[in-house]
Amino acid sequence: MMDAAELIRQRFEALEPVLDEQGRRRFAAAEALALGHGGVTLVSKVTGIARSTINRGIDEIKERRSAGEGRVRRPGGGRKPKTEQDPTLLENLKKLLEASTRGDPMSPLLWTSKSLDKLSVALRDIGHDVCPNVVAKLLRKLGYSLQSNRTTREGRNHPDRDAQFQYLDARMKEHLGEGSPLISVDTKKKEPVGDFKNGGQELRPKASPQEVRIHHFVDPKLGRAEPYGVYDIANNTGWVSVGVDHDTAAFAVNTIRRWWHTMGKARYPKARRLMITADGGGSNGARVRLWKIELQKFVDEIAVPVTVCHLPPGTSKWNRIEHRTGNY
Numbered sequence: 001m002m003d004a005a006e007l008i009r010q011r012f013e014a015l016e017p018v019l020d021e022q023g024r025r026r027f028a029a030a031e032a033l034a035l036g037h038g039g040v041t042l043v044s045k046v047t048g049i050a051r052s053t054i055n056r057g058i059d060e061i062k063e064r065r066s067a068g069e070g071r072v073r074r075p076g077g078g079r080k081p082k083t084e085q086d087p088t089l090l091e092n093l094k095k096l097l098e099a100s101t102r103g104d105p106m107s108p109l110l111w112t113s114k115s116l117d118k119l120s121v122a123l124r125d126i127g128h129d130v131c132p133n134v135v136a137k138l139l140r141k142l143g144y145s146l147q148s149n150r151t152t153r154e155g156r157n158h159p160d161r162d163a164q165f166q167y168l169d170a171r172m173k174e175h176l177g178e179g180s181p182l183i184s185v186d187t188k189k190k191e192p193v194g195d196f197k198n199g200g201q202e203l204r205p206k207a208s209p210q211e212v213r214i215h216h217f218v219d220p221k222l223g224r225a226e227p228y229g230v231y232d233i234a235n236n237t238g239w240v241s242v243g244v245d246h247d248t249a250a251f252a253v254n255t256i257r258r259w260w261h262t263m264g265k266a267r268y269p270k271a272r273r274l275m276i277t278a279d280g281g282g283s284n285g286a287r288v289r290l291w292k293i294e295l296q297k298f299v300d301e302i303a304v305p306v307t308v309c310h311l312p313p314g315t316s317k318w319n320r321i322e323h324r325t326g327n328y
Contacts, residue, residue, distance in 0.1 A: 004035060008046045024049060029057025082134050089128050093138055096122050164312045168277065171309060175275045176234055181268045184277045185256065185284055188227035188240065228252050228283070230259040232267070239263060252283040253294035260302060273305045286310040 008031050015027060028049045032039035040058075044051045083090050096119060116132035116139075123130050175182045226243040228251060239262070241255035256276070264274075278284040284291050299306050 005042060005046050008043060012047050025053055025057035026061065028054045029061050033058060033061065082130065083138070086128055089123070089130065090138060090142075092123060092126060092128065093119070093135070094142070097142075097144070161312050168309050168311065171275065171307070172233070172277070175273070178272075179234075179268070179270075180273050180275065181264055181271050182233045182275045182277075183256070183259070183264075184231040184233060185252065186229055186231075186279060187252075187282050187284075188229050191225045191227075226251065228255040230256055232259075232263070235267060237263070249283045249288050249291035250294050252291065253298050257298055257301070260298075265302075271304055273307065276306060276308045278308060278310055280310045280312075284308075 011031075012027065016024065019027060024047075028043050028047055032043045032054055035042060040051055040054050043049070044054055097114070116135050119139075120130050120132045120135045123135070172182055224244070226246065227240050228243070230239040232238065239255070239259040241251070241258055243251050260274075264271075280286050295306060295308065
């Protein structure tokens with residue numbers, strides 16, 4: 001007959017893969033209680049579980065208590081947060097971010113041009129034991145969003161760039177604060193009209209995929225779809241008009257007009273003014289005379305003053321990122 005130690009080892013090896021921390025503790029405690037005097041020492045030797053852990057399990061069994069519903073440890077148990085183990089960690093991370101943080105530090109959305117790996121290496125260099133995952137959690141706690149280095153090259157950097165962006169941010173907050181409509185406009189990706197291949201899938205009978213053209217040459221009869229979008233920042237809703245001719249300033253302003261009469265006027269019945277943010281180029285460019293003429297016609301029609309703010313070069317992508325989050 002096998003001795004007690006071998007029997008405990010076999011039972012433990014069979015159950016260990018499905019036991020959580022509390023289950024392992026309770027199993028070892030139950031075996032020790034069954035053995036009586038010397039049981040804790042023997043079970044600890046066989047299973048490798050610390051005597052103190054087995055004793056805690058015995059106390060739990062005798063007092064008929066557990067760690068709590070849905071828990072394997074009592075409240076307060078487990079590893080302490082890094083910020084408690086290392087009190088200077090958070091402050092040193094903030095110092096590293098100051099040189100790479102873009103935008104207004106008081107703005108609800110902050111972003112950094114340094115990667116998680118670079119930040120964790122810099123923190124380890126000054127004595128902090130952290131990994132990229134810990135840095136990511138701390139950044140979220142601080143209200144940061146991480147931006148890849150691949151998308152932060154701006155070309156030439158104008159000394160007034162940040163001041164321009166802060167001015168736009170202040171005007172946008174002013175409009176939102178008083179409940180005035182604030183929209184962002186932009187031309188979307190143009191697509192050829194017809195039976196062309198597009199990304200994505202749809203449910204169809206087995207082995208009968210939709211047949212499309214091999215090449216993406218524009219069909220002269222159907223042309224291309226020219227989508228122009230209007231994004232209502234306060235309501236986080238959009239409007240897209242699709243044309244099949246050309247992306248012109250007249251088409252852009254007409255899209256804004258259709259948004260106003262279909263959605264904007266109903267949502268902002270007491271609007272005293274309208275603000276539009278736009279890229280500096282394309283059909284809504286700052287130097288496009290037709291854009292200004294068509295906008296004046298639109299203003300005369302709705303009798304509401306319209307302010308257009310063109311974004312500084314190289315910042316329109318950041319503007320769209322912040323618009324998608326709705327953080328203004």
